[in-house]
Amino acid sequence: MFLPRLCFLTIFVLLNFNGDIKFGVCLTSDGLSLLSLKSAVDTASASASFADWNENDSTPCRWSGISCMNISGSADPRVVGISIAGKNLRGYIPSELGGLIYLRRLNFHDNNFYGSIPDQLFNASSLHSIFLYGNNLSGSLPPSMCNLPRLQNLDLSNNSISGPLPKFMRNCRQLQRLILAGNDFSGEIPEGIFPELANLEQLDLSGNKFNGSIPVDIGELKSLSGTLNLSFNLFTGKIPKTLGDLPLTVSFDLRNNNLLGEIPQTGSFANQGPTAFLNNPMLCGFPLQRTCKNNSENTPGIQSASRENEDINESKGLKPGLIILIAVADAIGVAFVGLVIVYVYWKRKDSHGCSCTGKGKLGRNEKTCVFPCISNFPSNDSEVESEKGGGGASGGISGGEGDLVAIDKGFNFELDELLRASAYVLGKSGLGIVYKVVLGNGVPVAVRRLGEGGEQRYKEFVAEVQAIGRVNHPNVVKLRAYYWAPDEKLLISDFISNGNLAFALRGKNGQPSSSLTWLTRLKIAKGTARGLAYLHECSPRKFVHGDIKPSNILLDNEFQPYISDFGLNRLITITGNNPSSSGGFIGGALPYLKPNLPEKTNNYRAPEARVTGSRPTQKWDVYSFGVVLLEMLTGKSPDYSSPTASTSTEILDLVRWVRKGFHEENPLSDMVDPMLLQEVRAKKEVLAVFHIALACTEGDPEVRPRMKTVSENLEKVG
Incomplete structure (x- = not known):
């Protein structure tokens, strides 16, 4: 048996000069047990933590x-x-x-x-x-x-x-x-x-x-x-x-x-x-x-042959005749490269001032074509204004030396139809210029220009595009066709009509869209996880995206998510463009993403991904997806700095801020997006998704779950 309440002195009678009687304060048995902890801790380290642990309290x-x-x-x-x-x-x-x-x-x-x-x-x-x-x-x-x-x-x-x-x-x-x-x-x-x-x-x-x-x-x-x-x-x-x-x-x-x-x-x-x-x-x-x-014993032919070849290569040097042959081949290669450079120079000189890169300054003396070096570009200034993002542009065929190849056999149209269609500039980035093109049948598509280089790597380009084209998942943007020419490469994909998650979360005024209820956010999270797990586990190349962030998660009118931009970095490398910045715009409606909403990509990247020269892994994507989850849960951007930092030098990004909040057992209402607080029934679901996000953002990549596991756990929520 235990006594529910003990007293240091049950009745302590103190007679003062006026004859008053005072009674001592009783502390519960639980309180007495806790005071033993205060006594067991060194006084120097205990002063702040136990400042309000007073033995004179009743509880x-x-x-x-x-x-x-x-x-x-x-x-x-x-x-x-x-x-x-x-x-x-x-x-x-x-x-x-x-x-x-x-x-x-x-x-x-x-x-x-x-x-x-x-x-x-x-x-x-x-x-x-x-x-x-x-x-x-x-x-x-x-x-x-x-x-x-x-x-x-x-x-x-x-x-x-x-x-x-x-x-x-x-x-x-x-x-x-x-x-x-x-x-x-x-x-x-x-x-x-x-x-x-x-x-x-x-x-x-x-x-x-x-x-x-x-x-x-x-x-x-x-x-x-x-x-x-x-x-x-x-x-x-x-x-x-x-x-x-x-x-x-x-x-x-x-x-x-x-x-x-x-x-x-x-x-x-x-x-x-x-x-x-x-x-x-x-x-x-x-x-x-x-x-x-x-x-190796079961397959001696393979192993022994390779070892014999190694021995032969090590024992024999290069013969003089072979050395001469290599030198001649090098000379021919240098001459060929020179001819290519001269050809490209004159090709550009004859393009009537039309910039083939889309990177020139827009003005009266320099035009930026809707599809430079393929279509003839009119010389009036109204077309230059449309290039800035407003109106449509059209042009005739100039006889581009290339092929338009439909990856999806049910998606048939001709090159001249593409070039004559109304086109709207959606955005420009290190991953190329993106246009919205409305075909003759009224179907909109997104067209991305990748650049002019890579004319010597045709087979490599086609192999990569075909691998991307074989990806078929309801939560991944579908690539429909591509165009290859020595001085032009285009990707044609589905156009997703409702912008992207970055705009939905931050909008015009920095606040989430009123349509982003908890059920909508959960729908976006589940769909994105399914698409990413498919890319990791089931796609032909088991793709690593390498740049998961809200602007690469496109939304349709039903807020169904679509992952975009996977596989592009490899294509950019082949075509010789500079992928230093990612627009995240393939297939997306870019007019909704304003320039005053910068997105710091590095804050979505895993710690090991920020090391120069590191190669992308699937665990990078898991971490980035976890940051996106935290952003949807808290309504805060990943570079959020805690206003409650104890010192001016203590800067907590979103991941560390949430982890600190859970370690200190802060109320969930202090961390969750205020818009979600009205949905009281979703509290347990929100907490479950928080735990999934924290598992995804573990510092050690080996501890992070696979995307397949993340997707399965999200499906259990709700």
Whole structure:
């Protein structure tokens, strides 16, 4: 039994000069248990965090970091949550906290607590979430920890906890998240633990000293999602095939171990990339570029032939005759390049002052054609004005030396029809000029000019365009046709009529469109995720977009999203244009995107994408999509700086601002777009999408989920 209310002195009688009687103040038993925490922390670090923890109060429910709730059968509100995180507190965790029998959530992460976790702490039998990561805790896992009947979340990462992973962990049957990364755990992991953890969704044992084989029964974690992280340990032996029995959405991280043998090819192994197995010198097989010896023995012709060729090349130098032949070929190549340059010069000189690049200054002495170097451009100034974005322009054929090729066989029209059609300039960027063209049948299309170069790379250009053209998904802009000539390349795609997400979010006055209700935003998020997952998993090239942002998410009149601009950077490289800036306009209605709404592309890019020379990966796209989600949720741009920064030098971008808000358990109303606050029923859905966005914007790309997983999780919302 416990006493619901204790007193420091039940009745303290003090006779003063007037004979008055004064009564002492009573503090609840929960308050007394909490005062033990204040006493256990060094005074120097505790002054600010415990300033309002006063033993003369009648209840601790108004103290900083304390949450209370009315419990049936109890006269006073009881403590159900302690959250004192990131305060640089130095001290130990007192065993008296185990007296808080209604405590559900304990959050001490990112402090300097030391010593072992007291076994008596788990007398607080209502605990379901324990967050102690980022401290200096040591010792081993307490045996009574799994006596908690409701323990769901246990994060002890980045401490100095040691010892083996004990067998009693199998008694934590309600666990959903077990995160022990960055400690000093060692020894072999015993079998029999994981089959009992049927509810486990996240398992991270990385950065320890576990050795021996990976447990075979880890494949029985049927509820696992996200990443199974066993990296940076001392695991040896072969990778058990049973890992292939894990859900297909699970990503592996087995880097930096001593695993050996061939990587299994069954089940979920088929969805893993090479980074999952790096720095295991004795591993071989797909997806690593390291062939197993057994495979080379089965195909001796291939392996031995390649080795013999290498030996021959190493043993023999270039013969004199071959050297002369190479020199002659070089001379012919230089001469040919010179002829091409002369040809291009005279071609431009004869184009009547019509700029073939679309980059010249518009004026009376220089014209910018709607389709330069293909159509004859009238010489009146009204056409120059239409080039600035207003009216239509038309022209006849000048006999361009090229072919208009329809990728979609049901989309037939002639080149002269395209050139005679009314055209409107939508925008200009490093990815070319974009026009809206209305064909004779009234169907609008978007036409992008890519540039004049690349005449020597025709086959490469066609191969890339054909790969883009084979992409067919309801949430991806469809490429319909292309035109190739030595001095002109055009892409013809669907025209999407309702602008893009950037304009919908920020509009003319910087405020979201009133049409962007929660259901509409969720629809846009789901459609974009489906389209991006298709590009990653099912498209012919398994495309990496590399530049996901709101201006590349086009919207139709029903607010159905369409991803645009995928594959363009490669085409720009072939044609020799400069892709330094991305307009994000292919297929989109650009008059709605005003110049006074700049979009800082780098703020959508993953941290590793900002390193010069880095190559795009699918995890880049996942991060960028996460930033777009946060922008839709908060209504704030990605370069948002927190107005509550503690110092003038502390600048929090949108991702860090949201993460800080969740760590500090700020009210959701402080972070969500005010327009969404009216939709009370959507609160749980908004919170679920916040968690998906935070998973997408993890700093470590290996921790981020695949787009397929992101899409599946979004589909469950609502």
